[in-house]
Amino acid sequence: MRESIHKYFQVGTIQWMSYPNYDVIDSIRKIARDDYFDAIEITQFKNNETRKQAKGILQASHLKVCYGAQPRLLGPKLNPNDIDETERKKAEETLTEAIDEAESLGAKGIAFLAGKWEEQTKELAFAQLLKTTGNICEYARSKGMYVELEVFDYDMDKAALIGPAPLAAEFAAEVRKKYNNFGLMVDLSHFPTTYETSQFVIRTLRPYISHFHIGNAVVKKGYEAYGDQHPRFGFPESANDTMELLDFFRVVKEEGFFNSAEPYVLSIEVKPWGDEDPEIVMANTKRVINRAWVLLED
Template sequence: MTRESLHQYFHIGTLQWMSYPGMAAVDAVRKIAADDYFDAVEISPVSEAEREEVKKLLEQSHLAVSYGAHFAQLQAGWNPNSLAEEERQYAQQQLLRCIDEAAWLGAGTMSFLAGKWEPGKQKEHLRQLVKTTVELCRYAEQRKMNIELEVFDYDVDKCVFIGPASLAAEFATAVRTDCQNFGLIVDLSHIPLTHESMEHVVHVLRPYITHFHIGNAVLDRESPAYGDQHPRFGYPAGRNDETELAAFLRILRAEGFMDKRRLLPLSFEVKPRVEESPDIIICNCKRTLNAAWRRLVGNDLEAL
């Protein structure tokens, strides 16, 4: 491993809507596709006017493509675990439409997040979320696609149902009983927000993880980047930087995720602040990941 590239173990990617917020999807995808550091890209719902051009760029790129419904879901408030059955069915229908768009664009996966929940009704919300997810998985299977749910915070910012690692594992176990084309996305930037350790989250969710995001988080309430804002690595009071990212990679290796036979996506989920340059923040991400990998490799050499 000492002389190998991290790209031999993961598809390194970035989230189009996060890396280039406010930019037309076609322009953002063009930038990412022209950067050979990236093996993968995650795209959000695309406007009708841009759809054909985005599809052409993705076909040319030879990138592994994932589709995230998060941005649209959060904006519209779709709740796939609502106890109001009509509201749950509406969210399910919108997510089914996202699967259609994802398949047309050539994505291999469609990801989403859980909705809001009411304390004291965990079992009921879990049952509703499983119901929705199983329907999404069955629909996606017809298109040879996978479905993924990203683990978010439950009491800091997004405040959604999934949630702590133990509950995420219970949920994933229930879905996998019926559907094998399902997995979880673990995001390094969300782990501080769930008040858990990297070791705990990765170990508990290991059987279900199919995708990783990496980024930073701030828990200082006085900071403008407090919560689930995904600031750059090196941001004041940030919880994740080169040291933490190297530790995360070490945990992924220990848990068996560095497997050349099965390269999972490892994508930057980092958002430039209004006053920051998106292109520079992308380079910040790449430098930080490269430095973390060198640190891990350097420790291996020192152990020889």
């Protein structure tokens, strides 16, 4: 493409993934100073003072602020589709709190993920997830905010109910019957972990996609960084590199997601592995994006 990627996407990064061992304020400041980024994804702050500092940086930055509630669920192992109603409500409660925190930081919505499931209770889990999602969409709607469900693997690592693309489409269709403030977040990192391709996922979920992530995964058992670990592009025995990202861009373009008037967020979800330098990993990712974009036909 001769035109800049920034014409068609708000390029972002996920703060807690990009700089996992940095002080949170230092990492937000680093991202805010980098004009490659148009968006930032943040998560729960542990105290009011840190939240206040972050808010000041974000207000000055002109970054689009996105809020990921996934760590709120994964850390304490909360499950929004838990068949135990008491446990399901705990997940719903933290997601409701996430909406309030996101609003205070200038974000217009939150993203979350489905919880683990068992084959014998799959249909009940689906109903429980609909209940949780409907309730948080209702609450978000009262604030003029949006809710996104990120699609994860269903049997490899996170083992989330949502899940394979066809089930994600079925779920999103059900939610959209009542709530137009709901969408799906899809991640190139996850396509190999669900045994699917960019073309299959994006075409299957076309009406519901509202947010993109890009990254890498190792899906060969027994190899380093196996599962949903988001290693750098070009990691040994991994699934995604420049050509896979180029294929992703081609499909996204073909399916009409290049929107200069209201660009979608396209965030980097890559983290350093072991003792890798996070700034080198970030530079690696930018190089891969830049190369794949330049190879994309106008």
